[in-house]
Amino acid sequence: MYSMPRSQDLEKLNILHIDMDAFYASVEERDNFNLKGKPVIVGGLSNHGIVTTANYEARKYGIHSAMPIFIARIKCPNGIYIRPRMHRYREVSREIFNILYDITSLIEQVSVDEAYLDISQLGRDPIEVSQKIKEIVMRDIGLTMSIGISYNKFLAKLASDWNKPNGIKIISQDMVPDILLPLPVKSVHGIGPKSAKKLNNIGIYTVRDLMYLTEEFLVDLFGKQGGEIYYRIRGIDNREINTERERKSLGTEITFSHDTKDKEVLKTYIRTFATEISESLKQKRLHGRTITLKIKYGDFTVKTRGRTLMEEVDDEKIIYETGVSLLDEMDLNESIRLIGLTVSNLSPSTMEQLSLFS
Ligand code: TTP
Ligand code: MG
Numbered sequence: 360m361y362s363m364p365r366s367q368d369l370e371k372l373n374i375l376h377i378d379m380d381a382f383y384a385s386v387e388e389r390d391n392f393n394l395k396g397k398p399v400i401v402g403g404l405s406n407h408g409i410v411t412t413a414n415y416e417a418r419k420y421g422i423h424s425a426m427p428i429f430i431a432r433i434k435c436p437n438g439i440y441i442r443p444r445m446h447r448y449r450e451v452s453r454e455i456f457n458i459l460y461d462i463t464s465l466i467e468q469v470s471v472d473e474a475y476l477d478i479s480q481l482g483r484d485p486i487e488v489s490q491k492i493k494e495i496v497m498r499d500i501g502l503t504m505s506i507g508i509s510y511n512k513f514l515a516k517l518a519s520d521w522n523k524p525n526g527i528k529i530i531s532q533d534m535v536p537d538i539l540l541p542l543p544v545k546s547v548h549g550i551g552p553k554s555a556k557k558l559n560n561i562g563i564y565t566v567r568d569l570m571y572l573t574e575e576f577l578v579d580l581f582g583k584q585g586g587e588i589y590y591r592i593r594g595i596d597n598r599e600i601n602t603e604r605e606r607k608s609l610g611t612e613i614t615f616s617h618d619t620k621d622k623e624v625l626k627t628y629i630r631t632f633a634t635e636i637s638e639s640l641k642q643k644r645l646h647g648r649t650i651t652l653k654i655k656y657g658d659f660t661v662k663t664r665g666r667t668l669m670e671e672v673d674d675e676k677i678i679y680e681t682g683v684s685l686l687d688e689m690d691l692n693e694s695i696r697l698i699g700l701t702v703s704n705l706s707p708s709t710m711e712q713l714s715l716f717s
Contacts, residue, residue, distance in 0.1 A: 372529060373479040374600070375489060376507040376515035379455070379472035380524035384414035386451050387441050389501045398438040402428050411443050415524055445707065451500065458495050462488070467600045470644060471707060475512055477600040489527045513548050513596035535594035540567040549588050554581060566592050609636050609647065612699025618657045620694045622686070629682040632700040637675035640702065646671035647702035650678060652685035655697035664688055671706060678702060 379385065383401040388394045398417035402410040408428040420435040431438065452471040459466055465477035478488050489506040496502060503525040507518025514530045517538070521528040530538055543565055545555040557580065563569055569592050577585030590596065611632050619625070629652075640647060651665035664685045672678065682700050 371479060372485045372508050372510055372531060373477055374509055374512055374515040375476040375478060375485065375492075376509075376512070376519040377459070377474050377476065377492070377504055378507075378519045378523070379502060379504045381412055381414045381418075382472035382502075383412045383443055383448055384417070384441075385502050386448055387444075388414060389451075390447070394439055398422070398435050399441065400428075400431055400435070400438045401441050401443050402431070404428060404440055404442055413438075449707065451502070454500055455496060455502070458499065459492070462492060465600050465602060467602060475515065475600050486527060486529070493525075493527070511594075511596035512598050512600070513591050514594065516548060517546070532594065539592055539594065540565065540570070542566045544569055547588060547591055549581075549584050549591065608701050608703035608705065609639050609643075609645070610651070610699060610701025610703075611635055612653060612697055614655075614697045615695070618694035618696050620691055622691060625686060625691075625695065625698055626683055628698050629686065629700055630679050633675045633679035633682060636700065636702050637673055637678055640673035640705075644707060645705045646673050646707075648672070648704035648706075649702065650681040650685070651701045651703065652682055652689070653697070653699040653701070654689055654695055657694045657696050659696070662689060667704065671704075672702075 384399045387399055387401060396416065398420060399414040400410055400417050400422060401412050402408050406429060410422060410424055410426045410428060410431050412424050413422040413431070417431075417435055417438055420438070422431045422435055422438070428440070432440070448471055455472075456466070456468065456474070459474060459476065463476055463478055463481060465480065467475040469475065478485060481488060485508045489508060493504060493506065496504060505519045505523045505526045505528075507515040507521065507528055507530070509515040509518055509530040510532065514535070518528040518530045519526075521530075543555075544550050544558050544563060545552065547566065547569075550558070558564070558569070563572070569588075572589075574586055574589040577589045579585070581588065587596075613628060648671045649665055649667045651663055653661065653663045655661045666681055666685060668677070668681065678700070
């Protein structure tokens with residue numbers, strides 16, 4: 360059932376996935392000794408606020424990220440409720456990454472508290488490296504993390520989640536079937552809640568069920584992502600560590616097979632792009648302020664128009680509407696060969712924007 364990946368060295372458990380434990384709440388505990396051992400909930404404190412994160416003490420009361428704060432208060436009236444201090448979390452995050460960069464420069468920063476490391480150049484035992492990282496971060500910063508070790512990104516991430524908090528977990532090739540087969544489909548990177556529902560509807564609940572589906576079937580169901588899922592559940596993931604530190608923009612464009620002047624067609628593309636970009640921003644927990652529309656005419660001249668908004672956004676409707684109003688400013692008398700939409704000026708989302716109704 361498991362074919363062997365070709366471009367991965369299965370003997371070498373060289374990929375680490377690092378994820379800080381209850382990151383924002385742990386920073387608050389670290390900065391205020393009085394909070395030690397108490398349930399700490401970080402989130403928007405208004406009526407519409409939601410929980411950004413809760414420490415493990417508070418999780419015992421059933422509190423988790425994205426829960427409305429008023430429900431958290433019912434479940435845990437004695438909790439300590441704190442507004443997020445994004446500036447401080449970013450500062451601590453930088454300190455953590457400075458430590459990681461002392462170990463290797465092959466780092467992909469996924470978010471403020473999460474990274475992949477490729478430690479192949481160190482030539483050391485991955486457990487030893489992991490223990491060292493945990494030790495230094497505890498000594499210099501006073502925070503715990505969980506580390507997953509494997510031969511690819513998908514399995515390393517799965518491993519870091521395995522015994523949180525403060526854990527180290529290895530997934531080697533021989534463990535793959537036992538670990539993966541019983542998992543619910545939503546545990547597979549790339550299968551979000553919507554896709555999980557689609558699978559459940561056709562009677563597929565676990566990775567074991569998923570194994571019966573052919574690559575073609577998965578591609579029909581989920582597009583290109585379906586192909587990746589097919590390989591991932593077989594323990595194969597050839598994604599490289601992407602060391603490009605921070606994304607400067609997110610965007611997408613398309614070249615038409617036939618040039619067009621039809622505004623409705625162009626608007627349809629802007630809508631699709633806005634949806635894609637918005638989903639991607641949300642997934643990466645980013646907001647952007649500048650929206651840029653690019654058009655290439657039949658004679659290959661390129662025109663771009665951008666607008667910087669008053670607020671940072673991740674909302675598809677705002678991105679779409681801004682895109683359309685930029686299109687209104689463009690000359691549509693010439694036929695168009697390519698259209699693209701980009702959101703730039705990116706920054707991490709803040710709590711205010713994470714309210715229940717956003
Ligand atoms: P996570 O790593 O998902 O969560 P965590 O670090 O709080 O807890 P865990 O021990 O399970 O890793 O997210 C990192 C930080 O990102 C988290 O502290 C707060 C923030 N965050 C959001 O802003 N919105 C969210 O929906 C989630 C899940 C986290
Ligand atoms: Mg975390």
